[in-house]
Amino acid sequence: MVPGPPADPVFIITNKNQPRKRPPMTETPSATDPRVYMVHGQPATARVKGDPAAGDAPVLVLLHGAGLDRRFWRPVFDDAAITTPVIAFDLPGRQGSEGTAFTRISDSAAWIAAALKAAGVRRAVLVGHSMGTLIAMETALLLRGDDAVTVDRLVLLAPADVMAVNDALLQQTLNDPAAAQAMMDKWSYGIPDGPHCAEARANAADAPAGVLHADLTACNAFGSALDLAAAISVPVDVVVGEADRMTRAKQGRALAAAFRHAEVTALDGVGHMMLHEKPEPVLAMLRRAVGVISPVV
Structure with missing residues (x-):
């Protein structure tokens, strides 16, 4: 028996169902094929749309969640209405970004800050999903007052507010990571047959050994994000899924209340993988964040 979850957990296990086999996820070759930058002396890969080093337009900087990589963000790259430059890095330890996956959010934030400078980004709208939201907040504070990169906004x-991880799940990411990922899948989707859910599952299933454990360790060790949020002065858009059983909507609202300037958008019936379950309202939010007029539906 798996021990019962703590009160209001973020990630929990409910049973020991076996993982489903899934085909590997691939990217469609396009003008946004990955680019390689040198970050802290090692190659780092990113998918790029447009030129993040050209002009004064804000760059959408996409920060993936635990056990994922740049492929998570394909719906954003495919949105023709987003005409500003877009960049999505693979954190170390996955795809072509060399190094070992970090076990501290602060290390990921320092790496992202260096990566933005390597890519020539001068203005950034930081967009994070799940673990990526913690990285976005840490990066925003790290770059506050920086002469090279200005953070305009967070999405x-x-x-x-607290991204705690069930102890049983954290242990299973070591003992049987495929089964751990299968358990997370059961809690990740409010609309399991959403338009991009199959590829999101494939992306999660393709995580290199040790990556999911490192990422969840980082989330679990971070503790409360409320003090961090209170220190952030730029505008923040918070998007919660009312059917999210991983990071619950009330936890997102609690975090939003700690920011100085935050707006909350709630998506009915949508779970943790909101971009893949119901992409249009999420894409509309990103368009608005970079000045493309589009109602949030």
Whole structure:
């Protein structure tokens, strides 16, 4: 028997169902094929749309969640209405970004800050999903007052005030990571047959050994994000899924209340993988964040 979850957990296990086999996820070759930058002396890969180093337009900087990589953000790259430059890095330890996956959010934030400078980004709208929301907040504070990169805004998809991880799940990411991922899948989708859910599952299933454990360790060790949120002065958009059982909507609202300037958008019936379950309202939010007029539906 798996021990009962703590009160209001973020990630929990409910049973020991076996993982489903899934085909590997691939990217469609396009003008946004990955680019390689040198970050802290090692190659780092990113999918790029447009030129993040050209002009004064804000760049959408996409920060993926635990056990994922740049492929998570394909719906954003495919949105023709987003005409500003877009960049999505693979954090170390996955795809072509060399190094070991970090076990501290602060290390990921320092890496992202260096990566933005390597890519020539001068103005950034930081967009994070789940673990990526913690990285976005840390990066925003790290770059406050920086002469090279200005953070204009944050967009936080499925955030939480505390991103605690069930002990049984954390242990299973070591003992049987495929089964751990299968358990997370059961809690990740409010609309399991959403338009991009199959590829999101494939992306999660393709995580290299040790990555999911490192990422969840980082989330679990971070503790409360409320003090961090209170220190952030730029505008923040918080998007919560009312059917999210990983980072619950009330946790996202609690975090939003700690910011100085935050707006909350709630998506009915939508779970943790909101971009893949119901992409249009999320894409509309991103368009608005970079000045493309589009109603949030």
